[in-house]
Amino acid sequence: MRLLHTSDWHLGRTFHGASLLESQRTVLQEIIDITREQEIDAVLIAGDIYDRALPHVDAVKLCNWALRELAATRARIIMTSGNHDSASRLNFGADLLDAAGVHIFADLERMLQPAVLEGPDHQVLIYGIPYLEPRMVMDQLGVEKASHQAVVEAAINRIDEHLEQRRAEGTAVVSVAMAHLFAAGGVGSDSERELSTGNLDVVPVELFEHFDYAALGHLHGRQQVRENVRYSGSPLAYSFSEVKQTKGVWILETTAQGVVNIDEVRLSVPKRLVILRGELQQLLDDPELEYAVDAWCQVTLTDPERPAEAMQSIRARFPDTVVLNFDPQGAQAKEKPQSYAERLAKATSTEEVVGDFIEHVRERAADEAERTVLLSVIQRTREAQVL
Structure with a gap:
């Protein structure tokens, strides 16, 4: 069986006030094409489908289009809710969508009803853990401490019991967990919303050691925390802290022996991000910066004194400059300034x-x-x- 792992679409998100819907449509079309060309059996979307709990109508239309096109490839679609999603809204019609091959895990009741993929010699059981807000689910999960570790551990313990029962039936089982959280060892970026303060949101990666694969969402950089625990990252960069990240998806191949291969497939960049630094006139005159003309730009000016009409001047060459900082350098700037x-x-x-x-x-x-x-x-x- 072949599975595609993606997450953090954040449909409807803007970039410093500019709409990203067309860029999102572009990368989603790539994911659809990959799904068709590589004969993917299931697409795993690990949370943050939308960027807000009440998404704009255009974001909902884009999601509807993407799911329809993915379903047309005959791949199953498995989605979990993220901290940006409204679980109740995302979960609307989930029972009816099951019949169409779209499985939504947005509440605890569905957590022990895995999506089952039937291979020639094995089953793939995909357990979706919705985003768990500790104070909202701690009573339901029977835990006393309102922490992400406590509620996720309780949820996984329940899944482990169910998984052992399925394995005892004798059929070769490959287990996959989907979750939206901050696993210890992961590297974050500026575009993620903190789940809590003081690192109380960090979940031990060891909780996923019993699964053949854990498809995680929340962190926007595609990364491998453990061989079997990975983040797909967001398909687009949503902050300048992601400027060096390479966006893409993971593709898993399973047999009766487990997950036997994991490949990365990179996605294109509809509009690149560029960070520029220097004095205003230098940036305006440097011919080697032509590559940044059509990019989203973050510019830091180092002139000893802030130039007049700096944003207007820099946008004359780099029209999509969305962040302008000032870090004065030089002899005048080195003098200790008075308050x-x-x-x-x-x-x-x-x-x-x-x-x-x-x-x-x-x-x-x-x-x-x-x-x-x-x-x-x-x-x-x-x-x-x-x-």
Whole structure:
């Protein structure tokens, strides 16, 4: 049997205010094509189908299209809910969709009803663990501590008991778990929403040692935590912290002996992310930066003083600059700066107070024309007070 592992579609997500729907459609079409060309028997989507609990109608339409096209390949589709999903909304119609080969695991009741793939000499049992919010499920799972480790461990213990019963029936069984969580040893990025603070969300990877494969979601970088425990990562980069990540999916091959092969298949990049750093004029003139013209750009300017109309200038060459930072360098920047409070305390005139305020707010002193206007306004104010 051949399985495809993907996750974290985050349909409906924007990138610094810009829609990603067309880019998402592009990479989903690739996943559909891979599923058809490689004769995939089941597509595993490990949570965060949507980017928000109440997705926009366009995101719902895109999901409907993707599932319809995947189903047309005759592959089974197995989905679990993630922390961005509304489990109840994602679970709507789950019983009816089972008959169409689309299996949704978004509540604990379905957790012990694995999707079963019948191979020529073995069965593949796919157990979907929905995203478990500790305080919402701890009573149902019979645990006393409201932690991710406690509820996930309780859920897996129940699955282990069920799995042992199925193995005792004599048929060769390959076990696959799907879950949306932060496994110890995984590497995160800036685009993931924290499940809790203080590392209380980390789950020991050893909990999955009894499974032939664990298809995890939540972390956006495709990675191998253990040989049999992997994250597929998101199909698109959703933050500049992912600029060096290679996006793709895992493809598993199973026999009666277990998971015998795991391959990576890379996905294309509809619109690349680029991080640029340097002085404004250098970035505008450098011919070697032509590759960044059509990319999403994060730019850090290192001019000793913040240039006027910096974003307008940088967008003249790099129109899709969405983040502009300022990190002054050079002789002037190396001097130990006074705090705004210190400068204000030393000011001896209204002109200095106003000038220090402008420089503090925009990190650039007023130029000659601006100082002329400021002095004129201050003088008129004084004359009005005298009158």
